[in-house]
Amino acid sequence: MASWPTVAPLIARAGRALVVEALRAWVDERRGTPEVASEAACVQWCVTRLDLFLKPSQRRVFNLTGTVLHTNLGRAVLAEEAIAAAVEAMRSPTTLEYDLEGGARGERDDHIAPWLCRLTGAEAATAVNNNAAAVLLVLSELAAGREVIVSRGELIEIGGAFRIPDIMARAGCRLVEVGTTNRTHLKDYAAVIGPDTAAIMKVHPSNYAIQGFTKAVAAAELVPLAREKGVVLIEDLGSGTLADLETWGLPREPTAREAIAAGVDVVTFSGDKLLGGPQAGLLVGRKPLIQRIARNPMKRALRLDKVRLAALEATLRLYADPGRLAERLPTIRSLARPAAEICAVAERLLPAVQAALGHDATASVAEVRGQIGSGALPVDLLPSFAIAIKAKRLDRIADRFRRLPIPVIGRISDGTLYFDLRTLDDEPAFAAQLDKLHVVAG
Template sequence: MPATRSPIPSIDRLLRTPAAAVLLARFGRDATLAALRAEAEAVRAAFRAGAQPPGEIALIDAAADRLARLFAPSQRRVVNLTGTVLHTNLGRAPLPEEAIAAAAEAMRHPTTLEFDLATGRRGERDHHVRSLLRELTGAEDATVVNNNAAAVLLVLNTLAKGREVPVSRGELIEIGGSFRMPEIMARAGCRLVEIGTTNRTHARDYRDAIGPRTALLMRVHQANFAISGFTARVADRELAAIAKNAGAPFVTDLGAGALVDLDRFGLPHEPTAREALAAGADLVTFSGDKLLGGPQAGLVVGRADLIRRLNRNPLKRALRLDKGRLAALEAVLRLYRAPDLLPQRLPALALLTRPESAIRAAAGRLMDRLRPALGPAWQVAVEPCRSQIGSGALPEDRLLSAAVTVAGKGVESVASRLRALPVPVLGRIGEGRLWLDCRCLTDTDERDLAAVLPDLGRGAM
């Protein structure tokens, strides 16, 4: 009997088609060839099992889908309707256009990252932000690393390795990703001395803990939680005086790191780096991508002699910032020279200060699009809610907001379909409903959702 003809054309023939030429130009020969072979093998297996083989175009389309999945980025843009503005899992603060442009320019070309044009010699990369940080905080000097955990690690390893650091039990924090202050201190090579109690720590507790092996006193920002009721906490000025009397530096970890008083924008007060230094801190550490509204970075400001010691630590090189993030950070810090314009220029602050009326209007527009997309099986409404700042900042304070809520049996399926959109939409489920907090819903988000929401109802109910 004659040999059975293959149910699919040869790979060489497929590669000569106009459709394959498009794939070759976009994905290259090796990847396209591998995708066509994989789809061809799947067709052969299905044919042997009795399935009808697809046509030539259908096979190439399947290979195109395979290549699209293979080359698709893992990190994707999402629409943040969770109600948490500075969401750690979503990248925290969105950057202003000035910072994005500065980072792109720095990454596109050689730069003066560590080159001094005046002398023609090697320069120092922190120079690009040092003067701005000194100006904005009142510090003698400053340095930067890749996040605030790294800043704390560098400070402790430099100033306290092999020695003791008293810390109030009420400040032994754990934040997202199982970051624990006691473990950071252990990695830094210093010994934690727990003092006071969870809710009450007094000046005498610090004085009693100071001994010949004490390296420094430390205040740690209570991120993601607050202690209220029968409490006692030593004021920064008194703690600074105790440290000075003992001949030890006083270090404050601010965590969220506001650079300006948020009161002026109608937000709850968060301690600033300038306030911490004025209260007597010798070094202050804080984040760049939280309330500051910049890229991920850890900033250390304070006494010049201590900053010099940090910069001499070999860990500094391992923790340093790349040129793109330095350029973005510099651009954001320059915006702070016009603090009255920050709500218009800094996206994070714009979201935090967004008027409730504007949020309600955005929620109404989203409801009008979502209701017909989901159909009558779901109850869709606009309800008041409260947003949170996020990233450990002001954990007890909430901001008045408005959300689109979806109620009905199996509301998790709606949340799942929203996450499956071309631009995934993230909300939160609570009280038996899906809440889509519209504080962070931008004009761009609304335009994109207008195009894709009509397809939402095609999923199974």
């Protein structure tokens, strides 16, 4: 069978080993059946099997969930400049750890540290593979075997049941809780500082909010206390941003520059959320502390590769021209997109969507409110517009949209399937595939 002429194109495409495996599977499936199968039937069976096997498991999708920075869908979409830099780094050897001027070994942090220092005002900077790793590394180096003070209102849990108390335990620290869930005062911190205290840690609650009768101590208020007592002040900004989001009418979020200006010793934040870059954990702060952190043996296990460093450097470079961020950075562009523009897109697409649905469902344009991110300002909602679909079997409709060449991911709420168009970045591609919907009547 492997010598059939019709098998040759399969071998050219998938390789002999996979084709032989498919042919053997076909023989095993048909063993004992009386009918005689044709060569064409065998080849078609193998084509179907190989198509399924060779299809990439990670595929492009349309994120129309209403959550711009969707963790399950990869968070930030990279800028074209970052994509180009990453591709160039993949294509050839680079100066990842090589100093061209001196002809000697270099340091990979040198590609991003100058930009991070410039953009935050910090003395030094380094990076690891995500913000959870950044927090782990800071605590492991600066507070292992000693106490770290955290407000009870900041003992957060992020995705995957990853909790601040757990990461402290892994770092070898002893957590000292102060205050209550809703109110913590400066005197609460001062009362527990002792000879075994290594650090005070502020954790920005970027994935929840406590409202009502509340009190929190700002990092700027903790700086004098930390200096007086000789302990390190660490602030985990979580999502993190290098720009003033209020410039685009978005909810306020503390910036790394503000934390450094306030006197925080070490600041950590993410690269792939509000910053709009690749997955990374960024650390900025006082030079002696950052140098200690960078020398920690754990840093090697958590470091970034050349591809992500190239993409990160290109992303940071965009922040040198803040006036064009909304034009060049997809995250800011999506967040700042005017609701009226989104509504116009919805109205243009509605007839095509309804035609593809036929009589099995009804579609309309609906005013909705979306999220910035499930782990980035989740309670601050963005006014937007969506195509709203109603049908007897919404699960079937949603399944059909997920089976399109470029799967379309929406959300079902209150008996309606919503496709929030804030993040639709390729309207022609979305519209072009609607004729393949073939919705089955519910």
